[in-house]
Amino acid sequence: MAAAATTKTGARPARAGRRRRLTAPAWIGAVPFFAYVAVFLLWPTGIVVVDALKNPNGAWAFSNFTELANPQVRGYFIGSFKLCLISSLSGAVLGAILAYAVASGDPDGIIRRLYISVSGVLAQFGGVTLAFAFLALIGPVGVLFHASWYFDFPWGIALIYAYFQIPLMVLVFLPAIDGLKVQWREASENLGASAWQYWRYVGAPLLAPAFFGAMLLLFAVALSAFATIQAWENQIPYVVPQQISTALSSEVGLSNVNEADLLALGMVIMVAIVMTAYALLQRRAARWLR
Amino acid sequence: MAAVTSLGETPLTAPAGRPRGMQAGRRRRLNIFRYTVFTVFGLFFLLPLLALARFSLEGATLGTWSVTAWKQIASYQNQNTGIPPLISAIEITLELAVITCAVMLVLLVPTMVWVRLRVRWLSRTVEFLCLLPLAIPAISLVVGLGEIYNRIQRISLSALMLFWVYVILALPYAYRALAAGLTAIDVTTLSEAARSLGASWFSVLVRVIVPNMRAAILNALILTAGVVLGEFTIAYLLLYTNLQVELYSISRNTPNAGVLFATSLAALLLTGVLLLIMSYAGRPRRGRG
Amino acid sequence: MTRTADGAARTAVEVRLEGLSRHYGPVVALDRLDLTLLPGELVVLLGPSGCGKTTTLRLLAGLEDADTGQIFVGGRDITRVPANKRDMGMVFQAYSLFPHMTVRQNVAFGLRLRRIAAAQRDKRAMDMLELVDLSTQADRYPHQLSGGQQQRVALARALAIEPQVLLLDEPLSALDAKVRAQLRDQIRRIQLEVGITTLFVTHDQEEALAIADRVGVMREGSLEQLAPPTEVYSRPATPFVAQFVGLSNRLPGEVRGGQVIVRGCTLPLVDADTPDGQVVALVRPEAVTLASHDAPESGPLVGTVIAVTFLGATSRITVDLGDATILAQLPTADATTLPAGSRVALTMRPDPVLVSAGSELAARAADEEA
Numbered sequence: 001m002a003a004a005a006t007t008k009t010g011a012r013p014a015r016a017g018r019r020r021r022l023t024a025p026a027w028i029g030a031v032p033f034f035a036y037v038a039v040f041l042l043w044p045t046g047i048v049v050v051d052a053l054k055n056p057n058g059a060w061a062f063s064n065f066t067e068l069a070n071p072q073v074r075g076y077f078i079g080s081f082k083l084c085l086i087s088s089l090s091g092a093v094l095g096a097i098l099a100y101a102v103a104s105g106d107p108d109g110i111i112r113r114l115y116i117s118v119s120g121v122l123a124q125f126g127g128v129t130l131a132f133a134f135l136a137l138i139g140p141v142g143v144l145f146h147a148s149w150y151f152d153f154p155w156g157i158a159l160i161y162a163y164f165q166i167p168l169m170v171l172v173f174l175p176a177i178d179g180l181k182v183q184w185r186e187a188s189e190n191l192g193a194s195a196w197q198y199w200r201y202v203g204a205p206l207l208a209p210a211f212f213g214a215m216l217l218l219f220a221v222a223l224s225a226f227a228t229i230q231a232w233e234n235q236i237p238y239v240v241p242q243q244i245s246t247a248l249s250s251e252v253g254l255s256n257v258n259e260a261d262l263l264a265l266g267m268v269i270m271v272a273i274v275m276t277a278y279a280l281l282q283r284r285a286a287r288w289l290r
Numbered sequence: 291m292a293a294v295t296s297l298g299e300t301p302l303t304a305p306a307g308r309p310r311g312m313q314a315g316r317r318r319r320l321n322i323f324r325y326t327v328f329t330v331f332g333l334f335f336l337l338p339l340l341a342l343a344r345f346s347l348e349g350a351t352l353g354t355w356s357v358t359a360w361k362q363i364a365s366y367q368n369q370n371t372g373i374p375p376l377i378s379a380i381e382i383t384l385e386l387a388v389i390t391c392a393v394m395l396v397l398l399v400p401t402m403v404w405v406r407l408r409v410r411w412l413s414r415t416v417e418f419l420c421l422l423p424l425a426i427p428a429i430s431l432v433v434g435l436g437e438i439y440n441r442i443q444r445i446s447l448s449a450l451m452l453f454w455v456y457v458i459l460a461l462p463y464a465y466r467a468l469a470a471g472l473t474a475i476d477v478t479t480l481s482e483a484a485r486s487l488g489a490s491w492f493s494v495l496v497r498v499i500v501p502n503m504r505a506a507i508l509n510a511l512i513l514t515a516g517v518v519l520g521e522f523t524i525a526y527l528l529l530y531t532n533l534q535v536e537l538y539s540i541s542r543n544t545p546n547a548g549v550l551f552a553t554s555l556a557a558l559l560l561t562g563v564l565l566l567i568m569s570y571a572g573r574p575r576r577g578r579g
Numbered sequence: 580m581t582r583t584a585d586g587a588a589r590t591a592v593e594v595r596l597e598g599l600s601r602h603y604g605p606v607v608a609l610d611r612l613d614l615t616l617l618p619g620e621l622v623v624l625l626g627p628s629g630c631g632k633t634t635t636l637r638l639l640a641g642l643e644d645a646d647t648g649q650i651f652v653g654g655r656d657i658t659r660v661p662a663n664k665r666d667m668g669m670v671f672q673a674y675s676l677f678p679h680m681t682v683r684q685n686v687a688f689g690l691r692l693r694r695i696a697a698a699q700r701d702k703r704a705m706d707m708l709e710l711v712d713l714s715t716q717a718d719r720y721p722h723q724l725s726g727g728q729q730q731r732v733a734l735a736r737a738l739a740i741e742p743q744v745l746l747l748d749e750p751l752s753a754l755d756a757k758v759r760a761q762l763r764d765q766i767r768r769i770q771l772e773v774g775i776t777t778l779f780v781t782h783d784q785e786e787a788l789a790i791a792d793r794v795g796v797m798r799e800g801s802l803e804q805l806a807p808p809t810e811v812y813s814r815p816a817t818p819f820v821a822q823f824v825g826l827s828n829r830l831p832g833e834v835r836g837g838q839v840i841v842r843g844c845t846l847p848l849v850d851a852d853t854p855d856g857q858v859v860a861l862v863r864p865e866a867v868t869l870a871s872h873d874a875p876e877s878g879p880l881v882g883t884v885i886a887v888t889f890l891g892a893t894s895r896i897t898v899d900l901g902d903a904t905i906l907a908q909l910p911t912a913d914a915t916t917l918p919a920g921s922r923v924a925l926t927m928r929p930d931p932v933l934v935s936a937g938s939e940l941a942a943r944a945a946d947e948e949a
Contacts (some may be wrong), residue, residue, distance in 0.1 A: 026408040030416070033401035037419050040458045044434025045426060051433070094331075101327035104320060111328065117565040118335065120513055121558060124520030133338035136345040136551055163338070166331070171463070171513075175470055186642055187675040189662045191689035191740060195316075201688070205679050217424060224427030271426060279418055313662060314644040 080223065081270075087161035088218035094162065095169020095218075096211060102170065103177040116174075119167035134160050161225065165218050172217055176210035213281040220274045339558065346552035358548065379536035380560075382449050386532065387518040390456040391511050394464050397457065399507070402468055403499055406477050420465035423458050428523040431455070439528055449530040456518050463513035471506020475499070512568045519561040533557060591618035591776050592653035592743045594639070599648035601634055608634040610800035611648070616744075617792075621770055621777045622805075625787040626797035626823070632780045635797075636748050639778060641665045652743055668737030669746040673753045675733055676721040682708070682732050683717040689740035707735035710769060727758035734766065738773065745770065745777040751786060763790055784824050788812060796820045814849050818861065818935045827861040828905050832934065834858055839934055842900075843879035844927040848934060858934040862927060864895060867907035869917075870926040880905075880925040884917050898923060 102115050180203065188198045312320075347357060405412050423431075435455060442451050477499060484494045500507065522534035531539075537553040594616040601609040609631045616622050624632035637643045639650060641662030649658045657665055676685050687704040695703075708714040711731040721729055730750050737745060747766070751759040767790040770777050781787055787794050788808040795805040796819070804816035815821035832841035837851045841860045875881060882900035894914035898905050907925055909917075917923055 026404075027412060029404035030401055030409060030412055033397055033416070034419075036397055037458070037461075040435075040438070040454055041419070041423060041426070041431075044431050044438065047434035047437060098327060098331050101324045101331075105324060113566065113569045115328075117512070117562060117569055120516040120565050121520070121562045122335065124516050124561075133342045133551075133554060136341035137338045163335075172466075175466070181674050183671050183673070183675040184677060186640075186662075187669070187671060187677075188688070189642070190640060190665075190667065190669040191736070192663050192666075192692045194663060195319075197692060201691075202677055202679075206677075217421075221424055275418070275422060278421070279414070282417075313642060315661065 083157060083161075084219050084222035087158040087165055087222050088215050090158065091162055091165025091169050091218050091222075092173075092211065092215035095166040095214075096173055096207075098166060099170045099173045099177055103174055115170065119170045122167040123164050123171055134163075161222055164225075165222065168221060169214055169218060172214045173210065176207055176214070179210075180206065209281045213278050216274050216278040216281070220271050220278075223271060223274075339555065342551045342555040342558075346548050346555055375531070376536055376540065379531055379533050382531070383519060383533035386450055386453055386456065387515045389450060389453045390460060390518050391514050393453060394457045394460055394510070394514050395507065398461075398464055398468055398510075399500065399503075400495055402465075402472060403477060403481075403495060406472055407481060417465065417469070420461040422462075424462040428527075432524055432527045435524070435528065449525070449532060452521075452525060452528070452530055452532065455524060456521065459521065459524075460514040460517040463517065464510040467506050467509035467513060468503070471503040471509075474506070475502045508568070512565050515568065516561065516565055519557075519564070591774050593618050593651075594744055594776055594778070595651040596635070596639065597649045597651070599635065599638055599650070600646045601631075601638060601643065602646060607800050609638070609645075612800070612802060614795065614802065614805070616776050616778060618776055619774045620792045621767065621779060621790060622793050622795060623779045623781060623787040623791035624795045624797055625781060625784055627782060629799070630797040631800040632782075632795075632797050633748060636746055636778060636780050639744070640667055640669050640746055666740070666742050667744045667746055668740060668742035670730065670733045670737050670748065670750045672749045673726075676729055676736075678721050681718050681720055682713065682724070685721070685732060686736045686739050688736065693740070703739055704735075707739045708732075710738070710772075711735045711765070725758075726754045727762055730754065730762060731765070734769070738769075738775075743776070745775045747777065747779045749781050750779075751781070752783070759786075766790070788824070794824075796823060798823075813863075814931065815861070815933050818933070821861045821933050826864050826906060828864065828867065830860050830862060830903065830905070832858055832860040834934060839932055841927065841932070846927060846929055846932045849931045850933075853934060861933045861935075863930065864906040864908035865893075866928045866930045866932075867905060867925050868928060869907075869909060869913055870924040875924060878924060880927075882923065882925075884919050884921050884923060886919060887914055887917065889914075896923075898925065 098115070102112055105111055184202055184206075185198060188202050193201065401416070405416055439451070442454070480498050480502065481494045484498045489497065519533060521532065522538065525532040525535050526538070534557060537557055540553055596612055596614040599609050599612040600607075608629075612631070612635060614622075614635070624635060626632050634643070638645050641657075641660065641664075645658070649656055651657070652665075676682075677688065680688065683701070683704050686707050687700045690700040690703060705714055705717065708717055711734055713728060713731055713735065716724060716728065716732075721732070724732065733750070750766070751762055754762065763786055766779075779787075779790070788811070791808055793805055794808050794811045796803045796811060798819050804811055804820045806814075806816075811820060811824055815824065821827050830841050832839045834840075834848070834853050834855050834857075836855070837848060837853075838845050839848055839853075839858065839860055840846075841862065846860070846862075870880065880900065882898040882905070884896055885899050885904070886897045888895040888897075889911065890908075892911060893908050894911045895906055895908050896914055896917060898907060905925065
């Protein structure tokens, strides 16, 4: 497997003189990984992309794109976008605050472990369990109180999204805060800065790329949070993944399978843009906070 | 080095050996801030869970208490086989977690080390690919995966085959954890030293680099396990049964509404406790300092 | 009266630490330390790690609070004053430059906080950069500079705000040996030029001896000796100081009438009042010299050369005297005639010698080796 591939590649310079070993280029060592990703990530995505460009007969057609002119479909995309923006922004800010609180404590302590494990759990449970939990809390017979807005768009859903956005933010942003060297804080104090001035001139600018990168990540994840909506059972028609799932199960909505693919494609494009922006931001963050 | 450090970078490092103090006023303000934050967020995270608990203990009429729901989970039996499907679902999911973790490590660690040592220019690409799964909707993935899994199912029908795609899903988390661990150690020098002593690449990896990345690897394992234990969408859409899917179908098939909530809570607690335990497994054995 | 880089006159201040104590849990980092820095003086705190020297510096900077004690700067009690109001410049061991700012912006940062106008700020920053010979790098980023350059920028940044006191926390420890020596001298030159009261912390005794007005040798939270470098070196106050600063030979001897007899040589004592008795004497290698090339059959200072260490102008030879080993430091010209294995006769110069009751010294020595 991978280990075998690396032993094969000895890219050391050939021994002086006679025996010239046939050396493969170094990137061969990375082939197993790329092969795996190609098969299980890129190919499925590729299939969706290609399917979106075909019509039901299997021939190439771009007519599916006219669907995008459909105000309903556009409405779905815009609604999706709005929801994700709100939830990622609030998740990012709140998550950053929590991350700072965790980071400034004992690196080996119970609180840090607890919050990170909890974040590890909650960041994954964007689905059924979460929907039920909020149903229990503020649903029609909710324990806390009955919030009639609990399934309203966008704030009700944003609240539920926050439940996994914040932990995800903590997981993604914590390394950046850890990367803030204590010497910077002390140096700025020594030079006369108050806490506010430190954050304004040093802390925030240094964390900004990582922060916005993390926020973009949250945005992308929000965009793809399907399961939560699934559980709400068509109560909220405004989020694209829901639309896709109903299309797939040929219930209410689009009956044309390729249009389901198109919607999927639309999402993939949105996500690709977000990921590229993220990658650019990461470069800068990595240099400073390494 | 703490075992659990979010997606894995080394924790705040105090200068080796010497405890580093902070000005008293500032420490006080910091602690007030921290405890306020922990309380507020703690409540936010706890309340829905408590609500779940409350609902799971709901009796036949509103306002009463009863443990029927929990008993029903424990004893839920499929008419055909005698084994409670929940147990087998838990088993399968745990096995899946182990397989996924193993494959992920074998795939990622050598690749990342190799890229860092020899093919640096590929590192951005690898990083991008590893982050992509986070952003691609499970739906899109599933539509494309359908074909691939058709072929896989000709070889094996076991739900364990889910590991192929679970490794992909775990990539974003595992990658960051391992990357942080790699940056913290000087891979180049270590491997050159080992090679000069005659080690094969395999030995370098297994005997030199991996032991130095223990904390990061543990992090990666924890996060991967979290992904596997919490995954619902893909398993559901590909018609497999894992823990989450089983819980969901139990909740749809029993008349007692409380079971819905009990199963949700059970899943959360199970995973949480497991992850917390794992975070202690990597505790450094040496003394302080 | 001293002058700052741009010619303005300023008065250096006195710094006084009284009874400072600090502990971390059960560990005592500082034990009732008293230390006074005279105006314009450069005091170096020297000692092994954990001795409390960095703690002292951080207490003075205000980055930590003392458990007891007071700090006076220029006669004013600043014990309760927060760090950002103490008007001190500090140079850290590493990593303290802000990576997202250029060199110029880093140096001007303190001035910006004090709301000094941009033009003035810029001029002062450039003046400081000229002082450290880095004006050509003003628009670069820290990661583009070498370690030595970064520390010079850090120094410029610390001085830009015209602080009353300059603090340096092992600023050279993270640098290459050659850069370390150059930078060390440069720091001293600038410090004298600006005339600022300075506290410098290091574990490197060569550094300490080279630049200090006075050296404070610290150990386990206390000052063992505070004196000019020559005195610390040639008249160490305690065995620890003698061991830590420079090399010593530990030889048994006998005190008689205000002098000590060591291996046949009569030597004066640092402390003439030492009572008669058996002691262990600390003799510096450079006090041990060549008596003659023709070694007699035997004698208290006759032996075989085991090793020769070439140090440039001088060489150190290790001689086996049969029942002890002794280090001698000779001009290289002499040492080259003494290859390993040759027999030599040595003698000792009558430099004052520190002695200590035998058992105490042996115990301390055992501690150090551990």
